[in-house]
Amino acid sequence: MRSMRIFALALLLLICPFSFSAVIWSAAATDAVNDRVAIAGNRAVFTSYDGSAYGADADSGAISWVYDSNGKITLSPEIVDENTVAVATGKGSLVLLSALDGKVKLEKNLNGTPLSLASGEGKVFVGFENSLAAFSANGKELWRKTLASKAGEMSYENGIVYLVSGSTLYALQPGNGAEVWSAPMGESFLSRPVEYEGNVYVGGTDGSLHSFDYVSGRQMWEYSTGGWVMSSPAATTRAVYFGSNDGYFYSLSLAGKLNWKFKTGEAIWSQPAIHESEGRLLAVFSSNDGNVYALDTETGKQIWSFSAYGKPGSPSEYEGAFIFGTSTGRVYSLAASPVCSFSWPKNGDVVGNWSTDLEGTAHSDVGVEKVEVRAGDGQWMTAVGTGKWYAPVDFSEVKPGAIVVECRALDRSGKREEGDYSFTTLVVSESAPVQKMAVTSQQEAAYNESFAITAKDGRGESLHGVKIIVGNSEPEVKDSPIKVILGKTGKSQITLEKDGFETISFSVNGTGGSDLLTPLLVLLAVLAAAFFLLRKKIAERLPAFLLKK
Numbered sequence: 001m002r003s004m005r006i007f008a009l010a011l012l013l014l015i016c017p018f019s020f021s022a023v024i025w026s027a028a029a030t031d032a033v034n035d036r037v038a039i040a041g042n043r044a045v046f047t048s049y050d051g052s053a054y055g056a057d058a059d060s061g062a063i064s065w066v067y068d069s070n071g072k073i074t075l076s077p078e079i080v081d082e083n084t085v086a087v088a089t090g091k092g093s094l095v096l097l098s099a100l101d102g103k104v105k106l107e108k109n110l111n112g113t114p115l116s117l118a119s120g121e122g123k124v125f126v127g128f129e130n131s132l133a134a135f136s137a138n139g140k141e142l143w144r145k146t147l148a149s150k151a152g153e154m155s156y157e158n159g160i161v162y163l164v165s166g167s168t169l170y171a172l173q174p175g176n177g178a179e180v181w182s183a184p185m186g187e188s189f190l191s192r193p194v195e196y197e198g199n200v201y202v203g204g205t206d207g208s209l210h211s212f213d214y215v216s217g218r219q220m221w222e223y224s225t226g227g228w229v230m231s232s233p234a235a236t237t238r239a240v241y242f243g244s245n246d247g248y249f250y251s252l253s254l255a256g257k258l259n260w261k262f263k264t265g266e267a268i269w270s271q272p273a274i275h276e277s278e279g280r281l282l283a284v285f286s287s288n289d290g291n292v293y294a295l296d297t298e299t300g301k302q303i304w305s306f307s308a309y310g311k312p313g314s315p316s317e318y319e320g321a322f323i324f325g326t327s328t329g330r331v332y333s334l335a336a337s338p339v340c341s342f343s344w345p346k347n348g349d350v351v352g353n354w355s356t357d358l359e360g361t362a363h364s365d366v367g368v369e370k371v372e373v374r375a376g377d378g379q380w381m382t383a384v385g386t387g388k389w390y391a392p393v394d395f396s397e398v399k400p401g402a403i404v405v406e407c408r409a410l411d412r413s414g415k416r417e418e419g420d421y422s423f424t425t426l427v428v429s430e431s432a433p434v435q436k437m438a439v440t441s442q443q444e445a446a447y448n449e450s451f452a453i454t455a456k457d458g459r460g461e462s463l464h465g466v467k468i469i470v471g472n473s474e475p476e477v478k479d480s481p482i483k484v485i486l487g488k489t490g491k492s493q494i495t496l497e498k499d500g501f502e503t504i505s506f507s508v509n510g511t512g513g514s515d516l517l518t519p520l521l522v523l524l525a526v527l528a529a530a531f532f533l534l535r536k537k538i539a540e541r542l543p544a545f546l547l548k549k
């Protein structure tokens with residue numbers, strides 16, 4: 001039975017489509033993938049809640065092996081050395097696997113449920129309910145330390161094991177578990193501790209990122225956010241980067257001052273990867289809104305994003321690509337050029353059976369030529385715009401229920417995304433409520449001068465493709481802000497219409513020069529009538545021979 005399951009899982013992964021450009025390859029486990037994908041040599045190793053560990057060729061995505069634990073795995077794998085990965089199973093086993101072929105090098109009963117896992121100096125560190133233990137590569141227990149609270153997140157950084165346990169951060173000697181220092185806090189720590197150039201960074205339930213001196217454990221500073229900090233930070237010589245449950249991604253100076261912050265749609269749990277691209281550093285991270293983002297570390301400006309299938313985990317960089325798993329069991333290897341993503345509507349949103357403007361962004365290192373969008377298995381349609389784009393997608397003929405909408409980008413070198421695409425899932429409903437259109441307009445305007453009418457949605461974003469009718473004129477379709485010329489004095493009725501929105505009607509009073517025009521037109525009409533009457537009478541009195549010509 002076990003061998004049949006392994007065969008079935010491997011077959012499932014092997015038949016997943018491979019692709020080029022943005023998605024280099026993708027694979028799929030049968031359940032959620034744990035947070036981080038480990039890179040060992042040219043192998044991408046990941047674990048899943050389905051109880052299996054997988055080894056994929058990091059270049060092609062071809063699955064070379066599957067290890068089935070016959071249980072559940074809730075922790076990410078750890079690299080012991082270039083050829084060995086450590087996996088802790090829910091059944092209480094520590095398993096060392098060959099990264100090359102997945103063969104079991106060691107399987108040891110831990111006599112407890114593993115809660116956290118780290119490795120360093122050829123050792124594997126396992127956290128339990130009330131202790132922390134270190135094991136050699138041959139499975140020998142080297143030491144065990146009793147803890148007052150259950151072990152939390154843990155890391156090995158530059159010769160020190162950093163462990164979160166309850167509301168205390170510990171720095172321990174990897175050789176014997178001796179305490180270097182401990183830093184008690186009033187709240188629990190949640191993120192994986194990260195040490196960089198003399199500082200240890202860790203986030204907690206108090207909504208703050210904390211910085212400690214790595215020699216003494218003295219707290220240097222803390223920075224408060226609007227939510228728990230579960231994201232493990234990343235640091236450079238200039239800043240530290242992390243996400244919060246408040247949905248913001250933060251850049252702080254090494255003194256703990258805010259440089260900038262960037263808003264995503266949901267909480268951020270992932271650890272960012274710092275990547276150099278075209279002479280600038282990018283912070284690449286995942287959000288629970290389903291997107292992977294790349295931001296310029298200097299400005300916080302979004303460079304690109306990708307809409308994944310499920311909530312993505314922390315990205316691991318491999319030769320310029322980013323490999324990450326998702327809550328739906330899919331694993332991506334993502335290159336950043338060209339790439340497009342959806343920004344509106346959000347994944348899972350309800351849309352009506354009418355035309356809806358879908359919005360997104362696209363990026364290519366050589367420039368985006370065009371973006372295309374399709375709903376379900378429909379035809380690709382060209383979106384309006386490139387770096388920032390929108391596409392009116394008609395759902396009137398779509399059956400109610402979930403539908404997948406995809407986008408792809410073509411860059412100026414002729415390179416196009418093929419295979420797996422950035423996508424969002426929407427729910428089409430015949431009972432979806434129409435939205436209210438927020439309209440701003442002048443109440444009066446000169447009859448012969450243009451003025452602007454703005455039409456926005458509930459987000460405050462300007463609407464595209466608004467049908468406008470001014471008085472008795474023919475309808476026109478325009479993007480907001482809409483330029484209007486009344487062409488006459490007095491009140492002009494203006495009507496704005498758009499699929500999925502309530503129709504808006506209002507009047508604008510035309511003023512100015514046309515107040516003199518009306519009496520002038522009346523005078524001209526009177527003079528014209530008088531001329532025709534006088535001409536007839538003059539003609540009656542003239543001799544007939546004068547009228548022959």
